[in-house]
Amino acid sequence: xxxxxxxxxxxxxxxxxxxxVAAAAGARFASVAAIVMAASSSPARAAGLHLGxxxxxGNSGxxGNSGxGGSSGAQCFLRGTSILTDCGEKRVEDLxxxxxxxxxxxxxRSIKWVGRQVFRKGGPHWHDGVVPIxxxxxxxxxxxxxxxxxxxxxxALFLNGVLIRVKDLVNGTTIAPIAPHDDMTIExxxxxxxxxxxxxxxxxxxETLHPSDSNRENFSNFxxxxxxxxxxxxxxxxxxxxxxxxxxxxxxxxxxLLLGASPMAPIFDPFEDACEKIDARAKELLI
Numbered sequence: 001x002x003x004x005x006x007x008x009x010x011x012x013x014x015x016x017x018x019x020x021v022a023a024a025a026g027a028r029f030a031s032v033a034a035i036v037m038a039a040s041s042s043p044a045r046a047a048g049l050h051l052g053x054x055x056x057x058g059n060s061g062x063x064g065n066s067g068x069g070g071s072s073g074a075q076c077f078l079r080g081t082s083i084l085t086d087c088g089e090k091r092v093e094d095l096x097x098x099x100x101x102x103x104x105x106x107x108x109r110s111i112k113w114v115g116r117q118v119f120r121k122g123g124p125h126w127h128d129g130v131v132p133i134x135x136x137x138x139x140x141x142x143x144x145x146x147x148x149x150x151x152x153x154x155x156a157l158f159l160n161g162v163l164i165r166v167k168d169l170v171n172g173t174t175i176a177p178i179a180p181h182d183d184m185t186i187e188x189x190x191x192x193x194x195x196x197x198x199x200x201x202x203x204x205x206x207e208t209l210h211p212s213d214s215n216r217e218n219f220s221n222f223x224x225x226x227x228x229x230x231x232x233x234x235x236x237x238x239x240x241x242x243x244x245x246x247x248x249x250x251x252x253x254x255x256x257l258l259l260g261a262s263p264m265a266p267i268f269d270p271f272e273d274a275c276e277k278i279d280a281r282a283k284e285l286l287i
Contacts, residue, residue, distance in 0.1 A: 076209070077150070078187070079189065081189075083095060083101055085102060086108045087100075092189040103197060104198060104205050109199075110193070111191060114191055116187070118186070121183075132186065133166045136175065139285075140278065145203045148202070149206075151201075155206060157205060158206065159205075162271065175278065196239055198241075244270060
């Protein structure tokens with residue numbers, strides 16, 4: 001996308017190193033049992049199951065999404081992203097309520113609503129929660145994504161059976177923030193289904209919108225949603241999968257334990273494994 005410039009930002013390895021240390025320590029010390037109990041008493045929070053449009057990312061993922069750090073960012077697909085539907089790929093901005101998006105398993109789900117967010121530079125720098133992150137063609141494996149994929153920082157990909165926010169996968173090469181030019185408008189779209197699912201964006205498995213009441217008004221077309229579903233009872237939506245990588249060291253560890261890790265054996269960390277595979281893939285692409 002010619003409207004973006006690559007700031008060449010490296011991955012922040014400090015957080016990943018801390019996650020690894022926390023997991024290793026948890027496996028070695030008997031006190032991990034207390035963590036298991038704490039996690040069991042609050043499984044949704046421990047496993048990161050309450051994603052939200054702006055769970056924290058500055059996001060959002062503003063998701064927001066989810067994702068991340070605050071409720072002021074975005075959590076969606078950048079305009080121009082191709083989403084697989086039952087009629088083939090369609091640009092996200094062209095999706096309409098009632099269209100059916102394809103799920104990785106072969107099923108399809110009807111779109112309930114498509115949210116839209118627009119951002120412009122309001123100060124000396126673009127907000128980190130808004131700057132798109134590019135997942136380069138074939139960054140995840142030899143076929144995925146099939147072309148460059150642009151997501152908001154808090155948007156999660158489905159890897160190793162868990163959801164991982166793209167901002168936590170940044171390596172500065174194949175996955176990196178792509179800064180907009182100063183006079184550019186960033187336009188994000190969120191796809192809402194009746195349930196939280198994973199759909200195919202540029203061939204990669206990525207989450208749909210996981211709403212929270214506090215962030216619904218972040219979308220410029222929020223009035224449309226209210227008009228369409230004014231009488232609908234709002235229920236908390238169950239997350240498609242556990243979220244790893246963003247909540248911090250001990251929260252991350254609790255999520256691993258809820259996935260079935262044993263305090264008596266080495267912990268398999270789907271997040272760290274995904275990062276290692278992505279880094280290995282990046283080296284292959286640079287050769």
